[in-house]
Amino acid sequence: MSLNKVNSKTDILIIGCGCIGLSTGIVLLKTGKYNVQIWSRDLPPNTTSNKAAALWYPFLCNPPDLVGKWSAETMQYFKDHIIGDPKSGTLIKKVNEIFRREHKEDPEWRPYVQSFRRARKDELPEGYVDGFAVDDGFVMDTDMYMDYLVQTFKSLGGSIEQREVEDIREAFVHYDTVINCTGLGSRELFKDKLIYPSRGQIIVIKNSSERSIMDEEDHIAYVIPRISNTVLGGTNQEHDYNTEPTKQDTEEILKRVAMISPRFAKNRIEIQDVKVGLRPSRHEIRLENEFFEGGSKLVVHNYGHGGSGFTVSWGCALEALRVMEAGIPNLLFYKKQQQPKPQSKL
């Protein structure tokens, strides 16, 4: 008994074409063992992923130890495979998180990131007394990076179909193994009411700056310089489904950003764009196997990455591969169990 195979490779379906679905598909294709197709309701640039800032920095995501591990693995993957490619839209950029109050504790991800250090006094704006620093963090022009992921996925033989899945059994007609990378979509598709939107608004401006700086202590304020523009943020409104920018949030962001980086005083900013995305927030990332139809169908869940999808994407993709390959023997066992017993000759 074998799984659906073409040219001796096993067919895998990924649902979702955000940074998680695309990273997971690329990792699977690079093994040379799988044919991978993506079905997705929205394609880049119309995904949440495309609305991200984005930079490497664990934020609004749990569980802390695994987020630390996956963030570090993602940083290494970027260094090994992505940063050097100008088509990727990525840049190494120092990241500073700054605090108005002393922070005795290091971040929980500190043990996994060797380059972590405390901020120097000269890196702290007026009114800030403490901070974290990661000198080899990275930022990405999100639309460029998402296009890069799509091109990489397709160049490795992956195929993408724009298609909404209303019932997971639609996928089971053609596939034994499905990887669920639907982000917030899992709330409906898998009735997971633990996942909910955290609304984030950002402003895209022409100016640029030499480093990423963030104050996330009492509210959110960040400046993220990219290749072709700079992103100012942000907001975090839980259970808010409004995907339209609001003038009030834009004003609030500009006021807060001026406090962490005075050079961005409102009257010197040329706003290019204002975007809103709904982070797929959950008490923790769901990355596990779930068997359906008496064990003969396998879904690998990989969703709920909150404010850190890019930061953990490659670590989670590698983990999804490991989890899936650990589950396939069970799948074969259950499929065999369901085979009709050969009729006795007597």
Ligand SMILES: Cc1cc2nc3c(=O)[nH]c(=O)nc-3n(C[C@H](O)[C@H](O)[C@H](O)COP(=O)(O)OP(=O)(O)OC[C@H]3O[C@@H](n4cnc5c(N)ncnc54)[C@H](O)[C@@H]3O)c2cc1C
């Ligand atoms: C303003 C903002 C700034 C951010 N900045 C950063 C940052 O700096 N660094 C960072 O690491 N993260 C950042 N994030 C978080 C990051 O954007 C998310 O964690 C990440 O995009 C989640 O990726 P995803 O692929 O799971 O989700 P999505 O990008 O939402 O992709 C889900 C996909 O599944 C598809 N789908 C859903 N349901 C179905 C269905 N039923 N059938 C078919 N397809 C379906 C959708 O169409 C979509 O293609 C930010 C988020 C926001 C909002």
Ligand SMILES: NCCCC(=O)C(=O)O
């Ligand atoms: N951690 C600050 C970068 C922006 C981000 O992650 C977000 O979700 O907003």
